[in-house]
Amino acid sequence: MDIQKITSVYFVGAGGIGMSALIRYFLAKGKRVAGYDKTPSELTAELICEGASIHYEDNTDLIPEDCRNPESTLVVYTPAVPETHAELTYFRQAGFSIMKRARVLGEITRYTRGLCVAGTHGKTTTSSMAAHLLKQSHVDCNAFLGGILKNYQSNLMLSDKSDLTVIEADEFDRSFHWLNPYMAVITAVDPDHLDIYGTPEAYRESFEHFTSLIRPDGCLILKKGVNLHPQLKPGVKLYTYSATGEADFYAKNIRIGNGEIFFDFVAPDVCIRDIQLGVPVKVNIENGVAAMALAWLNGVTEEEIKRGMKSFAGPVRRFDFHVKKENIVLLDDYAHHPAELKASILSVKELYEGKKITGIFQPHLYTRTRDFADDFAASLSLLDELILLDIYPAREKPIPGVTSQIIFDKVTIPDKKMIRKEELLALVEKEAPAWDVVLMLGAGDIDRLIEPVKQIVEKL
Numbered sequence: 001m002d003i004q005k006i007t008s009v010y011f012v013g014a015g016g017i018g019m020s021a022l023i024r025y026f027l028a029k030g031k032r033v034a035g036y037d038k039t040p041s042e043l044t045a046e047l048i049c050e051g052a053s054i055h056y057e058d059n060t061d062l063i064p065e066d067c068r069n070p071e072s073t074l075v076v077y078t079p080a081v082p083e084t085h086a087e088l089t090y091f092r093q094a095g096f097s098i099m100k101r102a103r104v105l106g107e108i109t110r111y112t113r114g115l116c117v118a119g120t121h122g123k124t125t126t127s128s129m130a131a132h133l134l135k136q137s138h139v140d141c142n143a144f145l146g147g148i149l150k151n152y153q154s155n156l157m158l159s160d161k162s163d164l165t166v167i168e169a170d171e172f173d174r175s176f177h178w179l180n181p182y183m184a185v186i187t188a189v190d191p192d193h194l195d196i197y198g199t200p201e202a203y204r205e206s207f208e209h210f211t212s213l214i215r216p217d218g219c220l221i222l223k224k225g226v227n228l229h230p231q232l233k234p235g236v237k238l239y240t241y242s243a244t245g246e247a248d249f250y251a252k253n254i255r256i257g258n259g260e261i262f263f264d265f266v267a268p269d270v271c272i273r274d275i276q277l278g279v280p281v282k283v284n285i286e287n288g289v290a291a292m293a294l295a296w297l298n299g300v301t302e303e304e305i306k307r308g309m310k311s312f313a314g315p316v317r318r319f320d321f322h323v324k325k326e327n328i329v330l331l332d333d334y335a336h337h338p339a340e341l342k343a344s345i346l347s348v349k350e351l352y353e354g355k356k357i358t359g360i361f362q363p364h365l366y367t368r369t370r371d372f373a374d375d376f377a378a379s380l381s382l383l384d385e386l387i388l389l390d391i392y393p394a395r396e397k398p399i400p401g402v403t404s405q406i407i408f409d410k411v412t413i414p415d416k417k418m419i420r421k422e423e424l425l426a427l428v429e430k431e432a433p434a435w436d437v438v439l440m441l442g443a444g445d446i447d448r449l450i451e452p453v454k455q456i457v458e459k460l
Contacts, residue, residue, distance in 0.1 A: 003107050006074045010067040011035030012088050013078035014054050015044045017155060018101050018170065021144045022076060024156040025108065027051050034064045036087055043148075060090045070096045076104050079173040080395040102175030105144060109165045109180065112142065115294055116179050118169035118210055119187030119223075121340040122287050126187055128315045129284075129291030131157055131166040136311065137295070137304040141166055147315030147334070164298060169210070171203075172196065176210050182218045183297065184211065185290050189228055190339045195367040195396075204228060221249070221293050223286070239268075241293050243286035249293040251275075251285050256350060261285065265292050265305070272302050278312035281319045281347040317447055319344070322454045329355075329437045330457045332450050336364040336443035338375035345382045348439055355436040360424065360453075362389040362442035363407065366399040370406070377410030383439075386416040387427065392444025424449055428456050 009026045011019055014035030020043055026033050027050055034053040037044055044054050055062045067073050075091045075098040091098055099107075117127035124147040131143035132151055140162035145155040157166075169176035169184070172193055189207050191200035208231050211220055216235035222228065224242040232238060240247040243254075246266075253273075254263040261280040265272040265288075275292075277284050292305055300308070314320065323330035329352065335344040341361070349357055361380060363369045369376070369391055380386050388404050388411075408418045419427060432438070438457065440446055 003074060003104065006031065007072040008032035008034070008067045008069075009074045009076060010063065010091070011052075011076050012085060012091075013037060013081045014047065014052065015039070015041050016078050016080070016101075017043070017146055017148075018105075018144075018168070019076065019078055020047055021156045022101060022104055022108075023047050023052050024050065024154065025144070025158070028156075028158055032064075032066050034067050036062075058086045060087055063087060063090070068094075070094055073097075074099065074104070076101055079175075082395070100173070100175065100178070102170065102173075102178045105167060106178035106180060109144075109167060112163045112165040113182035114165050114167050114179060115141070115183050115185075115298070116167045116169040116176070116181040117185045117187070117290070117294075118171060118176055118207065119185070120171075120190040120192050121335075121337055121343070122187035122283070122290075123168050123170075123185075124315050124334070125279075125284065125318050126185060126287045126290045127166050127168040128318075129288060129309075129312055130185075130294045132312050133291060133295035133300055133305060133308040134162075134164060134166065134298065135159075136308050137300040139164065139295075139299050144168065145315070146170065147318060149315050150313035151311070166294075171206060171210075174206055177206070177213070179210075179213060181210075181214045183221065183294060184214050184218070185221045185294060186211070186226060186228065187223055187287070187290060188339065189226055190337065191371075192337055192368070194371045195365075219297065221290060221297075223290070224250075239293065239297075241286075241289045243289055249289050249296075251289050254285060256280075256282065259351065265289065267293065267296050270296075270302065272305055275306060276310045278310050279314040279319050280351065281344075282350050283343040283347045284319070319347070322450060323457050325460075328432070328435055328457055328460055330440070330454055331438070332440035332447065334443050335441050336368070338372050338379045341376065341379035341441060342382065344441065345379065345439065348437060349382070352437045356384045358385040358387065358435050358438045359383040360387045360389065360438065360440045360446070362421070362444045362446040363391045363404055364443040365394055366391055366396050366402045369404070370399060370402045373406045374410060376407045377412070380407070381412040383413060384415065385435075386411055386413060387424070388416065388418045389421050389424065389442070389446065392442065392446070394444065421446075421449070425452055425456065428453050432457055433460055
């Protein structure tokens with residue numbers, strides 16, 4: 001089906017962050033957009049206000065009449081939706097064109113120059129940084145992001161003058177294999193999604209296949225030291241980047257203090273001095289080097305890079321500061337993989353040296369908890385205090401014997417507690433006066449607790 005010729009699009013799993021960017025894209029193109037999601041959220045409420053029709057019951061009777069014509073309606077679904085879903089079954093049996101989100105993204109961007117950012121972690125921040133650097137420059141861009149970028153209050157950017165399209169390339173379910181990158185960044189290939197891939201080797205091979213999709217006139221920007229053997233077409237250039245040592249693109253003269261971070265950005269043909277990070281956490285030096293490499297290779301000027309890095313406000317839930325007082329700091333982060341947790345915690349410890357760091361963590365998925373329990377425990381043991389919540393299951397059914405307890409038992413710090421999510425606010429009321437820096441972590445629904453925790457903390 002030619003997606004330029006459809007008149008309506010129906011989304012099964014409309015509330016996901018990646019799906020919502022597509023919904024906004026099709027609304028901007030004047031299409032009729034409707035869909036289903038499991039639960040209402042702030043995001044689905046925004047999409048409804050923007051013109052989408054969304055309901056929360058898996059019921060074929062609720063599918064709008066103008067989304068019932070297989071000739072003019074495209075159905076987009078997320079792999080997180082079970083195969084038994086009644087509405088998805090209806091569309092399949094009725095002969096509709098049905099595509100995964102990633103395939104639609106691939107179709108949309110086939111005739112543009114895709115700047116695709118992939119990796120186990122860092123891809124949302126890196127792609128958001130790159131999109132902001134391009135958008136605020138004379139170059140401009142389109143972007144489909146995996147987080148709401150605070151500078152624009154959206155995860156979608158459209159341009160009428162640029163064919164560059166920044167894409168967060170998701171490896172879950174091999175989704176990024178639908179893309180046709182002009183340039184690609186790979187931030188990390190630490191094993192994840194082993195429920196899909198089975199082995200760390202298969203996970204890594206998936207990224208190697210992704211590199212084979214880069215256009216012959218393009219390039220790969222690979223984090224130095226990543227265990228990967230790129231399969232590049234003839235003509236594709238390979239660059240490396242680093243925040244800790246020399247590479248094609250790297251950071252030097254790093255200065256951290258008083259809640260601010262400055263460094264010099266070195267590219268093959270230039271050194272841009274005194275870059276200031278708008279979101280001053282150490283891990284963003286590395287993300288920033290990759291994003292600036294993309295921007296520099298696409299013509300963003302030195303002054304535009306400096307201005308863009310300083311004004312970058314970050315995506316929602318990526319080192320998101322909610323309270324910044326002398327006596328207490330509250331921030332939250334989407335980190336849900338052991339390597340992400342480690343980077344997040346170490347960044348905060350360096351930024352607030354000498355302060356007590358309390359972490360509230362909600363594990364995401366039974367399989368991830370089972371597969372990486374030792375690594376989770378090692379990362380969480382970097383905290384001064386841990387409050388561990390029960391597992392957020394997302395798309396999964398419970399696995400016998402797999403609970404937060406298997407992480408908790410391996411955590412080595414003495415100051416640790418394991419509680420149910422429903423008990424958190426009472427605990428915050430009681431213990432917050434003794435806290436210095438509070439870091440809320442996880443990819444589940446812990447974000448719904450941020451506002452009530454903030455209200456308690458702000459009273460201190």
